[in-house]
Amino acid sequence: MSDKYVVAIDQGTTSSRAIVFDHKGTIFSVAQKEHEQIFPRAGWVEHNPIEVWDNVRAVVADALSQKSLTHNDIAAVGITNQRETTVVWDKTTGEPVYNAIVWQDTRTAKIVQELGGEIGQDRYKDRVGLPLATYFCGPKVKWILDNVDGARARAEAGDLVMGTMDTWVLWNMTGGVDGGVHVTDVTNASRTMLMDLKTLDWDAEIAADMTIPVSMLPEIKSSAEVYGIGRTQGMLAGVPIAGILGDQQAATFGQACFESGMAKNTYGTGNFMLMNTGTEIVPSKNGLLTTVCYKIGDQPAVYALEGSIAVTGSLVQWLRDNLRMFDSAPEVETLAATVDDNGGAYFVPAFSGLFAPYWRSDARGALVGLTRYVNRGHIARAVLEATAFQTREVLEAMEADSGVKLAELKVDGGMTANETLMQFQADELNVAVVRPVVAETTALGAAYAAGIAVGYWDGEQDVIDNWAESKRWTPSMDRDEADRLFRNWKKAVTRTFDWVDDDVIE
């Protein structure tokens, strides 16, 4: 079987990718396609689920045909996905009743506040590991049932189902209206606010509070087992679909963080740091999430602490697309290199409120410390620094919650191509920052989960053996200066609080 390949489908926030891996865990071929980001009004972010499914099919076909592969060459398929983004569709027609509501979307702020009631943000935290926030799925489902004509009646009649993007892709791959499998994995389920972390089952009481019929929810399975067989024409027909992990958990898996205390940080649309805490559910006192890291087949679930940052790479995209400061993301580094420092400017990109460690849905973005001196270069620099400062806040919370002092930080994702950022990151954290050879750790992790489930790989040791370091940045900045900048950052963060009130229309 080792002469075959494993395909990972990475259904991300900005694009969908299909990557074919060989037995050594190296990339054999890759295809990628962006989908439209739909912003119907301030604070709302949607994707068209049909477009996303079309893109997934297109990239799989492309990745296979580049190397003249057919389904006979593929041992298994793994799916990884942007987490929390929620689709509700009619299982009798396959039609979504509304666009997918994306994780960054803040329209559920009122629902979330009402759910918290007297008790507040932490009402469900001991059961689901999460604070009430617009980020998670449950309130998004409620919004669709409350606001789409007829949706609630159809849901109660049993015609509508919900899913995160893994579930949507899997259901379509396995036949859709013609017997599609309606399943998710524990990592994705742990982001709905509807799953009990201990029992790994839906919490009927929370679903009732959110007025969501439990019959809409997918069956929860492990992250590595055969869920179904590809049945859609041209879509890997006959191949077992055998791994599902939310993108950040997949990256943790692909980075071989299998021991308690091991952590990785991914720099994509947002940043997500996860630390493996073994089979222990560690509640956070410092604004982190407690989440499922992975579960391989019948083995016990492994948990993680997570620091989620909503906006990092997408701030670079915002400079590119909304301000037209440059044509491609890497040019932010060229622009930042025209200056020596941030010129006193700090950019707090609270576009979706602030996630970890603050969880403030009333915050909105701010660019502060401006004077006549500040130019485009300083703003580019401030944008890169914002990613590093936010990461330092999360790392400090992580160390406080876990009692583990990180010796180095494993990183991956698109922004790690940025040398200026990676050096500044090492300077701010005062630990080495290390990037592996295969920076596509998200897809890699999903491929490993699927490959392990079908016996293509033996287990975690293969992942460890295949991991290799490519680049390392070590701290070189004066400590006092690094700390002074960080203190100013924290001051800038406070300037974004309390912005959204009844006078702000979203």
Ligand SMILES: Nc1ncnc2c1ncn2[C@@H]1O[C@H](COP(=O)(O)OP(=O)(O)OP(=O)(O)O)[C@@H](O)[C@H]1O
């Ligand atoms: N050289 C660079 N400097 C700074 N930012 C960069 C650079 N190259 C890419 N980015 C940013 O990295 C992000 C893309 O990273 P990556 O490809 O890991 O994300 P992604 O996996 O597509 O995201 P998602 O999974 O959320 O769709 C973009 O937001 C882009 O702005």
Ligand SMILES: [Mg+2]
């Ligand atoms: Mg990604």
